[in-house]
Amino acid sequence: MSGIRPADVVTFGESMVLFQPMSDGPLAYAPLFTRSLAGAESNVAIGLSRLGLRARWISRLGTDPFGDFVLATLAGEGVDVSQAERDTGCPTAVYFKEFKGYGDPNVYYYRKGSAVSRWTPDHVDRSWFEGAKHLHVTGITPALGPSTADTVRKAMTLAREMGLTISFDPNLRRKLWSEEQARETLLSLIPLCDIFMPGLEEAEFLVGSRSEEDYGAHFLTMGASAVVLKHGEEGSIGFTPLAAVRVKPHTVKHVVDTVGAGDAFAAGFLSAWLTNAGDGDEPRLSEALERANLMGALATQYRGDWEGLPKLAEVERLLAGSRETTR
Template structure:
């Protein structure tokens, strides 16, 4: 893939080398680890690529072996990494998970001073968006460094000037910044997107306690053309124009790991937007939400943020209720 080829979605964000213990229990006593990669935007990229869409991932990595692993892994998933910068002055970030056998895994970040934390407005380039239709960003990147919020703000504005639509998942990470800074920055970015994709807890964090319908109206009034509210086990709701649509959840028997489920949901929804067309027409919004719910549920069935994400034929078979012939 080259930068001049048509690109469905551009994502911008940091990926980290992820270390996961091979056994459950306290991280301090784990003798063996598996190595993989992790990052909200790269998770979305992989999800979309496996569903048959052309994706470009934009980032900064250290000029180190960890950066090599991340870049080669994403390239191996068919993702355009031509706009990834390698910076020998700063390291690639690290990320550890701890599985204790109950509740969500604990997450430990080592990303302060990373290569991507140095991203600044002057790094934003039209080449990032060349040939692309859509930009997807999250609220994680603005939390990484002193100028990263300004860089994402410039990127969102420039993408829209170049004719791209923009989606924004707040993806709140309280460990990365203060609540005051997070709320102020995330709210300032909502008017710059076409699709806003908060979870119900993030909506409460940003707007206070409201009904789900009130959240939809509140965020639509800030400028987006569509609002997608993730409700976890209760499915999701979508708001576009005069439409208020609720999609039932895809239920699973047990949850293995919830990390990455929101990114899988985002990939599923964006794939529906790209495939079905205008959300205010027909039942496109509902169909996109249903696909997103399936993707999010699938992501909870495996350890790792992206490894078990389905290919297009697998997802469509699951949605239709078909069974895979395995022998």
């Protein structure tokens, strides 16, 4: 384990370079763009790092300037990128957002043939998880290439063998694969996780229409020891075999962009859940869900997937109802 930094959480997936128009309107007529970084797993890693946890990000990138940018940005946020691989024959993925002034932005991916899409189970290595406590994965990575689902499955299996706990956010992306393939693959990964974190619509997609309580009970019987249901404007509800806790949302007056809100929610939940392991299930769930709801709400207040994510001191002030002195 020499030379490998300890990690509270390992994340595992693709990050892309994001281009956003500087003004609203059709993408075809946008003259100027800003450049940023985007990816569910790296969003979570940055969120965790800002909340005081040590995060390690596992991925593959091209040997292009975009890959350099991704690594530099994450390293600048304190994320351990030492296990990220570079591929000389495949590019770093990019994507574009289109804002038309109403509703969620349109998203256009250019990730086919990317370095991550070539991931195979042979790439999975024990060094990814050495010195780590927890692995966080999403349902995006299994959809990216012909062998990426098997790669995720092997990574989850190896992490569990090495004593890590695992969280799994299905993070359904319908544009990336068929509904049948998505449902079959995502359901097969639930027994490999300890914390399952679907949105209400994702839960319905996976097992049909049920009550929230039935969703919690069903996913617990599949093997998860904690189930977290995200319910947007209605807040969230968490289940363990010993407790069920519902927490009201942190309300905001105006939503700018919902992309990245689920990743912020995951970072908030994990940051509290993993650091309060000695508490009972009910108080542990309550605190984790409160922080998760706040993080998710704050993420809707700015463009970009992670730039506005708060640090721990700000989260604690907001949850306590106080405001920072600014002048």
